[in-house]
Amino acid sequence: MPTIIDVSVLHKHYKHIKALDGLSLTVEEGEILGVLGPNGAGKTTLIKCLLTLISPTSGSIRVAGIDAARSSDKVRQVCGYVPQEVSVDGELTGYENLLLYSKLYFIPRSEREKRIEDILDYMELTPRAHDLAKTYSGGMMRRLELAQAMVNRPRILFLDEPTLGLDPAAKRMVWKHILQLRQEFGTTVFLTTHDMAEADALCDRIAMISKGKIAAFNTVAYLKDSVxxxxxxxxxxxxxxxxxxxxxxxxxxxxxxxxxxxxxxxxxxxxxxxxxxxxxxxxxxxxxxxxxPTLDDVFLKYAGARLDQEQTWDESWRLRRAVRKRH
Ligand SMILES: Nc1ncnc2c1ncn2[C@@H]1O[C@H](COP(=O)(O)OP(=O)(O)OP(=O)(O)O)[C@@H](O)[C@H]1O
Ligand SMILES: [Mg+2]
Structure with missing residues (x-):
């Protein structure tokens, strides 16, 4: 498999904070890569650098062969992104949210309707397409966000904690769609998660990040065996x-x-x-x-700490989401 993302000695410093501290990794085309690490490890910072939303302090990034420092617009054209924060507008319907994204991505007018119809159908959202997004369940909203990111048919999909705060059934539904996207379109998926079951269920390889550095990087089976x-x-x-x-x-x-x-x-x-x-x-x-052995044990072995800090973050995220939904 050819390399589609190549990150070399990446640093991102915020005053005294080293959010990324000399991180290097490669992602192969068509793989699902999971990035695991505790709160503040640098996962979101890494995604934002890859998407050219922020500039690294130093280091190099190539996405689909494109130098991210030189051609950020070209990088963005091949990427879809579901951010950690809620990215749908609750005051618009599912359909309207997708229309907005298709315009942002410059999808030709003649193709828009078909693309939106297809992706709504694909994400099993057609029956609720004309309801306001704020009336959707958490799982439906996350699927709408996936639809938004996919409307441009990106080669690489970046998902920052795609199932945070969802119940087990809604999580499994999102997992099913992520696996389908890879299977049907060969989409490369770069996801961050705190959920070890998610990493187990979805990821071909896992990059464990601790304090802005790679602590371990391999297949789930290899990492568990290495304990x-x-x-x-x-x-x-x-x-x-x-x-x-x-x-x-x-x-x-x-x-x-x-x-x-x-x-x-x-x-x-x-x-x-x-x-x-x-x-x-x-x-x-x-x-x-x-x-x-679990991935938590793997993280303990390589980074000397436990990953398991999900509870409090989960709660605060649910609260924030609830507030956004109400307004
Ligand atoms: N704009 C910013 N200004 C200052 N510090 C920042 C900024 N963005 C991130 N940081 C810091 O960089 C570090 C890495 O943050 P990042 O959001 O990448 O972590 P994360 O691994 O995504 O964490 P989480 O699991 O909580 O989402 C943290 O210490 C964070 O406080
Ligand atoms: Mg984050």
Missing amino acids: GGDIISLVTANGSPAGLLTTLGFTPLGPQDNSYELVHRDGEKSIPSILEALSAGGTKVESVSLKK
């Missing part, structure tokens, strides 16, 4: 088994409140022998659990 295996959590009732666990060949993480985390390729099978050895050494185990 080293299953994670066994033990809670002990007495004594510290750390020495014993080390002699068994583990490097236990912890202790935290008498709990230890061990990584093992074959977790299920190793638990009985671990428990036996601990018992023989006089350690009483209160509980034991096993989990398969």
Whole structure:
């Protein structure tokens, strides 16, 4: 697959804040790339630089072979964008929002009606096309935003947290449409998300960003495998088994409140022998659990922090969306 986005040593500094700090990555044509990272990692800044909405402090960007610093208008012509903030006008109908976008993209008058009709149909919005957008559910609004971004038939679609605040059913519907767009039109999708299930469901590769830098970049399967295996959590009732666990060949993480985390390729099978050895050494185990590595564990391994900060942001986003809908 040819490279469609090529970012090299990108810096974006705001006074003392290094929003992007020497970030490099490439995206292949037709892939769905997920960018994961905690709040403030630099995800939106990266998208805005790629779309030429802001200028980087230094570094180079090529989008579809075009130098973004020289020809921002050409870059924008091949890109569609669904921003993190709400981008539909609630006082217009779905149809009117799309008409506005088709004019902004200079779609010829003779083609507009057909394009709008097709994309409304594609996003399953036709029955509500002439209702005001502020009366749409969150999922329908997000689908209208996808329709807006697709009306120009872009080669690359940038989605900044496309399902934030949606319920599980609405999320799955948006996922279905994203996968369909790639399958039917070969659209390259560059999305940011905090939702690890979303990254699992959609993305061919994941770029993990921490403090404006790439912490890890590979396929979901490779990244999970790189954690080293299953994670066994033990809670002990007495004594510290750390020495014993080390002699068994583990490097236990912890202790935290008498709990230890061990990584093992074959977790299920190793638990009985671990428990036996601990018992023989006089350690009483209160509980034991096993989990398969998640992208959160991957982020912990490479960036030394947890990704999971979704709750509060989710809530504030829902509130903002509700306020926008009312006005
Ligand atoms: N216009 C700006 N002026 C000053 N600082 C900014 C500006 N835009 C972004 N930043 C800072 O740059 C850093 C990266 O912000 P960015 O919005 O790219 O993060 P993000 O990864 O998208 O976070 P989130 O998950 O919360 O959306 C943050 O520290 C942010 O405060
Ligand atoms: Mg953001």
